Amino acid sequence: MSKEITVGFIGNPNCGKTTLFNAYTGANLKVANWPGVTVERMEGAIKEHNMTIHVVDLPGTYSLTSYTMEEQVSRQFIVSDQVDVIIDVVDASSLERSLYLTLQLLELDKPMVMALNMMDIVEKRGMEIDLHRLAEILGIPVVPVVARKKKGIQTLIHAAVHQKQAIGPTTAGINHKPLSIHDERVKEHAMVYSKEIEETISKVEKELQKEYGLKDTRWHAIKWLENDNEIKEKYSLNVDFDSDGYETEIINEKYDFIQALLHEVLLGKKQKEELTDKIDSYIMHPIGGILIFLLIMLAVFGLTFLLGDAIKGYVEIFIDWLIGISTVGLERLHVSAWLIDLITEGVIGGVGGIITFYQISSSYSWHWLFWKTVDIWHVSRM
Ligand SMILES: Nc1nc2c(ncn2[C@@H]2O[C@H](COP(=O)(O)OP(=O)(O)OP(=O)(O)O)[C@@H](O)[C@H]2O)c(=O)[nH]1
Numbered sequence: 061m062s063k064e065i066t067v068g069f070i071g072n073p074n075c076g077k078t079t080l081f082n083a084y085t086g087a088n089l090k091v092a093n094w095p096g097v098t099v100e101r102m103e104g105a106i107k108e109h110n111m112t113i114h115v116v117d118l119p120g121t122y123s124l125t126s127y128t129m130e131e132q133v134s135r136q137f138i139v140s141d142q143v144d145v146i147i148d149v150v151d152a153s154s155l156e157r158s159l160y161l162t163l164q165l166l167e168l169d170k171p172m173v174m175a176l177n178m179m180d181i182v183e184k185r186g187m188e189i190d191l192h193r194l195a196e197i198l199g200i201p202v203v204p205v206v207a208r209k210k211k212g213i214q215t216l217i218h219a220a221v222h223q224k225q226a227i228g229p230t231t232a233g234i235n236h237k238p239l240s241i242h243d244e245r246v247k248e249h250a251m252v253y254s255k256e257i258e259e260t261i262s263k264v265e266k267e268l269q270k271e272y273g274l275k276d277t278r279w280h281a282i283k284w285l286e287n288d289n290e291i292k293e294k295y296s297l298n299v300d301f302d303s304d305g306y307e308t309e310i311i312n313e314k315y316d317f318i319q320a321l322l323h324e325v326l327l328g329k330k331q332k333e334e335l336t337d338k339i340d341s342y343i344m345h346p347i348g349g350i351l352i353f354l355l356i357m358l359a360v361f362g363l364t365f366l367l368g369d370a371i372k373g374y375v376e377i378f379i380d381w382l383i384g385i386s387t388v389g390l391e392r393l394h395v396s397a398w399l400i401d402l403i404t405e406g407v408i409g410g411v412g413g414i415i416t417f418y419q420i421s422s423s424y425s426w427h428w429l430f431w432k433t434v435d436i437w438h439v440s441r442m
């Protein structure tokens with residue numbers, strides 16, 4: 061094994077790449093809670109496993125279709141031969157958004173490890189991710205980390221060093237069990253497209269091999285079909301089919317794959333969905349739903365009367381006490397009897413009476429409460 065290895069951190073903006081880089085290198089590069097903090101490639105080195113590991117922090121990117129300068133920096137580096145192992149840094153608390161880039165990276169057929177960062181947030185939210193199944197489906201090691209607390213970072217770098225020679229699920233040392241076995245190619249790739257797209261990819265791959273002598277052609281062929289500017293300019297091909305329209309289909313199939321994957325690995329989500337479905341089935345029931353609505357209304361009315369009555373008693377005691385001490389105080393100030401009556405009985409007594417009455421019988425409150433409940437019930441049935 062070579063004594064030097066280069067590991068690149070790539071991932072969505074704000075997923076913790078620089079935090080991870082700082083944790084390994086002791087550097088103090090800027091970290092902040094908004095996207096687009098890192099705008100250029102940064103390198104550091106660590107000594108581990110008797111070798112020098114060069115770690116490279118990259119700007120955040122949502123895909124390998126680069127539009128901005130920063131995205132281009134990340135893509136150029138990750139596609140180049142300079143990188144030995146890709147560390148795909150993923151914000152575990154928003155797995156759905158991160159997996160699109162993961163699928164693109166897997167198509168590069170390079171040694172790769174997933175750093176599932178922000179596991180502290182996942183735990184705090186009570187989410188559960190089946191890490192074992194995630195690794196099985198993707199065919200790469202998945203290491204849970206909390207970059208901010210330097211948790212799991214030793215295991216991560218260890219896994220990266222071990223992946224140096226491993227390309228694709230067959231050599232990654234993972235028991236690769238794909239989502240569906242509709243095509244022989246699932247043994248080699250984490251994600252296999254529908255039959256029509258796979259056939260077209262194969263055609264483009266053959267052309268790229270024939271015309272340009274390319275070896276690792278799958279990523280190039282997919283990018284070519286996605287009308288990627290750089291690839292199309294570099295590799296012009298004359299094909300016997302209409303190459304337009306594949307871009308949308310490729311993107312859609314990726315998102316379908318992500319949904320199917322999440323359904324298997326996001327356990328918390330599945331349980332939550334089941335619970336919501338159960339509640340919905342009761343609320344949406346034509347008779348049960350109305351009964352539940354009436355029960356809720358009854359409980360609200362009953363509770364308000366009970367509470368209102370209890371509060372009413374205390375307010376009355378308070379008003380009586382206030383009238384008592386006001387009378388004594390005003391008498392000591394030698395205020396005439398009619399003015400004392402006006403202040404205590406008229407003003408204090410009057411306002412007190414209104415407060416007590418308003419509390420439980422204001423037609424506005426009942427009106428609001430009633431329609432609010434109807435509203436909530438109605439929205440939940442839509
Ligand atoms: N809770 C939690 N927060 C983290 C963790 N790792 C990083 N963060 C926070 O996430 C935010 C983004 O971290 P960065 O390291 O700047 O993310 P980045 O991926 O380099 O972002 P860009 O450079 O914009 O692509 C910061 O506020 C970090 O403190 C973690 O494991 N748990």
Ligand SMILES: [Mg+2]
Nearest residue numbers: 077078097098
């Ligand atoms: Mg950064």
